[in-house]
Amino acid sequence: MSNLRLGIRAHDLPATSLDELLQQANQYPFTNFQFAPLKLVTLGLGDVNLTPGLATAIFTKMQQQGLSVSLLGCITNLADPDSQNRAKEIHRFENFMSVARYFGNAVVATETGSVSSTGYTTENFEEPAFERVVASVRQIAQSAEKLGTLFAIEPGDNHPIHDLDTTRRLLQAVDSPNLKLVFDPVNLITQANYQQQDQLIDSFLNEFSDKIVAVHLKDFAIINHHCEVCAFGQGQFHRERFIKLITQRFPHLFCTFEGIQPQQIPAAIAELQQWVSLDKF
Template identity: 40%
Template sequence: MNANLGIRAHDIENVTLQEAVSIISSKGLTSVQLAVSKSLHDVNTTLGSFSPGIAHYISRIFRKKDVQIAVLGCYINMIHPDPSLRRKELDRFKEHIRFARDFGCSIVGTETGNVNPEIVYTEENFTEKPFLAVVESVRELVAEAEKFGVIVGIEGGMNHPIHTPERMRRLLDSVPSNNLQVIFDPANFISLNNYQNQEAVFQEAFDLFGDRIVIMHAKDLMIEDHRIKFVPVGKGILNYHFLLKLLKDKKPYLNILLEETKEQDIDKSIAYINGLY
């Protein structure tokens, strides 16, 4: 049995959306994470532009090639330090929620932002105030999602307040709704401090919220000059044998979406994951 593999649509670069979908399909990939603003360069996708019409127009392109829009990517800084910009970000995400079903999609995904205008690593993110700000924003987004029968998918990461499996569990407990689920990117929970104990990190994640994972991102990492560098799956040090065993047992046929994977690396990444799966 092979994994249920997809990719971020915008990782197929310098082509039209129709060409990108054809390439994705030809590789045997069955799903995408679609960030509309990153995949449609000649169409207005700013706040207020969405309608059932544009959603159906886009979804038809994918349906013709039997490719599922597994998640709408709308990655925002939900705790932006400028309140007016934070409001615009939240409103943009809520617009994606309202029209997600017209795209044939039930999940809208984001990370949790940053205390700075730019998404950078800072331990200020790990303090209580940013966490509580995330809870406030997520609560608002989930309330909107509940109205439309849509899932808010939250992705954790080291550049964000939700930077550990424990923090993710605390967020889930703080916003008790089944419309809040997890986009799990295992590489995002790995740091210079824990990469040698990565299996324990992954096991903790599955123990704490394995039942709430709705999407997995698949990328790899290397340690280079005392920094973490993301690379395509199979080119780094992540223990995908361990990860995929957890996944296969807990979440059969989960959408696994390739990240940090350009067109020339797709075939090797697919072969690597299916070989382990």
Template identity: 35%
Template sequence: MQIGIRAHDIHIFDDPEKLAASLKDHQFRYVQFAPRVSLAGLTDNGANINFGLGNRVKQAFDANGVKIAVLGCYCNIIDPDETKRAQVLAQFKKYLTVAHSFGADLVATETGSADPTFHKTVNNFTPVKIEETIAVIQELVTAAEKVGCLVGIEPGVNHPIYSLAVTKQLLAAIPSPNLQIVLDPGSLVMEANDDPVEILKQGIAEFGDRIYAFHLKDFVYKQDHIEITPIGEGSADIEAMLRVINAQQPSAYAIADELSSTDIEQSLTHLQTMAQAIQ
């Protein structure tokens, strides 16, 4: 089984050629790529991307057998400041237009927060806020349809699209195939007894045909939130999740998320060992 990572978890920045070579050395065939991080200097922290830069990245990655599976443009698409919201939506639409230059088919984001500081707030979970968020996503999907690209939405507990049920509501409201889901079971753990393996199974059962990619992370649950750990040191059964994905959607994109910068080689070793054991 092949797995991917976020490209910026390999700490090589503003040098696509060197980054691509390192990803090949680590035996990764696909990645999630965030210009805001991996090309922070070249893009003014992701604000300015262009077709030529996308082509440069694509050529470097193609030469090393690496695919950009997900182009990341994670931003607060429901920022309460209307000026800021307009700016990030314009930026996301630019990413949709340029995505194919990077060799990517999908641009992904979470759904943001009614609180611009991203502190937990019940205001994210009101029917009004959920409907507002769906309307914003519809605007992005309409833009994606025009340029032949896909919008990827990653649900999470601190966002308006915060559960499997609300994700189903979103997909029913926007039946367009240009809207896809990036499913991270760990990001939907609301309580200590929530099992990410069961969340994964339920998500695949309920809307598997709209899942573009999976995110996987290890963590421990503390009080009312999860804390990320190196792979193999938390409570998440990563191997079980990989086996579910491989059985239900063979060769699907499975991307390790939020790898610890201090233990990345350890985490990568664990991941590669688990993936190689799955036939």
């Protein structure tokens, strides 16, 4: 049996303090968090100044409980049409990269955002949005190379980087060894392509295998001709095939539960353990 390193997004656990978060995580065989301070207001974080001292204090407590940070999440709208807002968010992302070493050299990650602040828009699929993302990622890559930090982009079907083609074009436009990918297959599955999910996944893995640093684990169900996201183990995702495939190709890969409720975690873990072993270190 192959192994994976199972983790969870910290903000998917209902903790109101860092100590409580660590206690809740240790009820399960998690080794790591996707840790997004901007989404952890209940822990006293949120849009705080992320300093080396604060990062060290948080990470030291995690290590004492046998936990680490796989991805340091920094939600950044790389496609924001407002250049001032975009510059401010990129600056924050660069600051996260500057303190990533204090989180055990975690990979700093984000999705690519949206042209609209109100939700889905077809403008995300137009060339101006793509070009803004390229410009943003190019700037971040220059900073990452200076800092010696890895950063990752997560493609998603409602974002400017939303499929194999736009992912390929981004990587060609920004040819940086520090630019990596978070692969969430469900983010790329739609009502139109879900029956070809195996081919989509194989193509992504074959083309971008050297860029993938982490995988998200969730599920989907087609309901009334719409693709609805649900917890891992609750839908139509070809889970067994995917898990066996990634652990054979990427032993000990960081795999993160996303959008899962605490009561759903035991069943999801039990299903995983039918196919793979979970790291305990």
